[in-house]
Amino acid sequence: MTDHSVKKNPASIPHSIWHADDLRYAEKEAADSLGITLYELMQRAGEAAFRVARAAFPGASRWLILCGHGNNGGDAWVIARLAAAAGLQVTLLALESDKPLPDEASAAREAWLNAGGVIHAPDSIWPDNIDLIIDGLLGTGLRSAPRDAIAALIERANAHAAPIVALDIPSGLMAQTGATPGAVICATHTVTFIGLKPGLLTGKARDVVGTLHHTALGLESWLAGQDTHLTRFDASQLAQWLPPRRPTSHKGDHGRLVIIGGDQGTAGAIRMTSEAALRSGAGLVRVLTRSENIAPMLTARPELMVHELTPQTLEEGLEWADVVVIGPGLGQQAWGKQALQKTENFRKPMLWDADALNLLAINPDKRHNRILTPHPGEAARLLNCSVAEIESDRLLSAHRLVKRYGGVVVLKGAGTVIASDEAQGIIDAGNAGMASGGMGDVLSGIIGALLGQKLPLYDAACAGCVVHGAAADRLARYGTRGMLATDLFCTLRRVVNPDVIDVEND
Structure with missing residues (x-):
């Protein structure tokens, strides 16, 4: 092959x-x-x-x-x-x-x-x-x-x-x-x-x-x-971001994460994001979604706390949370728009992905407590330009996104670019098997979990992308064609514990 x-x-x-x-x-x-x-x-x-x-x-x-x-x-x-x-x-x-x-x-x-x-x-x-x-x-x-x-x-x-x-x-x-x-x-x-x-x-x-x-x-x-001022990030650096946990640590030490999304017909997106967060070490994960998604999600992953998204549960969730991830399966209808409007003033770390980015392109604002994770198409909408312009200079495109929207930007693709006001990096991990639906949803959960474990925005973005790519690279030994986003769940736990001896490979 x-x-x-x-x-x-x-x-x-x-x-x-x-x-x-x-x-x-x-x-x-x-x-x-x-x-x-x-x-x-x-x-x-x-x-x-x-x-x-x-x-x-x-x-x-x-x-x-x-x-x-x-x-x-x-x-x-x-x-x-x-x-x-x-x-x-x-x-x-x-x-x-x-x-x-x-x-x-x-x-x-x-x-x-x-x-x-x-x-x-x-x-x-x-x-x-x-x-x-x-x-x-x-x-x-x-x-x-x-x-x-x-x-x-x-x-x-x-x-x-x-x-x-x-x-x-x-x-x-x-x-x-x-x-x-x-x-x-x-x-x-x-x-x-x-x-x-x-x-x-x-x-x-x-x-x-x-x-x-x-x-x-x-x-x-x-x-x-x-x-x-420009860094290559790969799996060899994971230990600097992910040290061993203290024996006396408890779930509250590792982040209370609220994930918002999963409109009608898109329950899979929020399901993948939430399990990825758990597999990446989040202490507690609360999901706010459509009522019809509750039973299937709890059946598949009982460790999640799943609630219907209402004004009351949203207010309670934002008060409880250390970190918010919003966008996977959110949609661009009134349901999703209202949730984003209530969430945008959250002052703790946030990650915006998928439809949250598409809604942001319609009503731009600038915030510094937020990670944005666009693929080239979403980046083009955020900058009101073509995908070809984005891809012609990915480093410059990421810089322009930070200048316009603030915070940290993850411009996804082969050679993902991470940018903030102070630094830029290129992710040197991952493979062509990741060109399949749901991979971005998994990435959002990984980064959200690392934010909850108190990594700064830029570090959480870099580490999350490396974890994501390294997990997929471990699967690539079986080939890249046919790799599913949910396949990463079986390797994520190993990758986020770089201090553990790899019995399978060593």
Whole structure:
């Protein structure tokens, strides 16, 4: 079975993420501070990528190397020289330009020629027996769709049977946004250098990055002292959010959560949210819903407290609650609107999802005690723009949502983005099996439960998304097709107890 999600060696991938433009300036500053030339960094990059390619494809002896006209191409010149020196059969195609090569790339080109290397035109006939392609066409400076000549090479490489190793970033993938405005390399492996770029983790990244590798090129000490204000979150960090509970703790210590929703025909949404909250450690969960939902919910999950939503039960519930989750199955009719109007002035932590977001788009307001969890369609309604605009720059879209609505925003999708006024993060967990109905309802319950366990809004959002994705990743061993939102209930308990030894896997 082919799995197109980004794979990686967790120990090798940093948690700090760099703005793509900042990283270009930082590269020179770091090299200068350590007395390293940029050409030396280029050689280190080529050597690192060469080692990855050799380790991943030890039997590949006939390499096709595609060189662009920038420093990404310079890395490819270095690899070509190393491959030839190792006795491999190398065919190198290089793009032409009226502009001179950057100094470092020019030096790498000369080293290739001095070693007896041959340069072929980009429209040359490819050898029949290629068994590995190196992509050094475009780097992190991409601002628009690749030009026709480059797009033709990209499409030809993708159509070839040989695996592709991309240098720094797959050509055609935008380093800051993960958008693909035109043709893009579908890499089998990507070796990224120095700092991690956002576009490798969100947007279309999971379709095209393949297995991700990272090397700091010897700049680890300098990088460690930099604050990038953008963080990659994964399952390795769960213990920092979810320490072991005190032996004397009781249910009141772990949050009283009220969940509001489940209009006629949507009882499943509120049912999934409420059980997810219990499975994620909420102390007490009270559900306010339609009267016809009470018996089925109590039958399925007797640990819940389920009541009909009326003005009186809503007032009592808000007085009792530490945290409110509203929106799953809420609907946009008078029943749901009235509940939201009564709830919106709740001063403790809240999470708004689903129809609460659709109603918010109609009557916008700004609050700082609230987490919003839109998918791209809901985000587009909240910002009065198209889904394509949201997806063209997910980090910017999340920032705009925070600026307009306040609090913390969880922009869901492959590479979920978390944003507040002070910080942004990208969730590096989850898989394609989560593209099914009800997953968002489960996420709302998880985050609501963590709010009740006294995590701050931003931390609860980050931890909740990691828990959600990690629970699904544990299920993915059985395949991603056919995964149900309720399947996560059997793995959630394990994931929210990171201190417990995993007997199944260890």
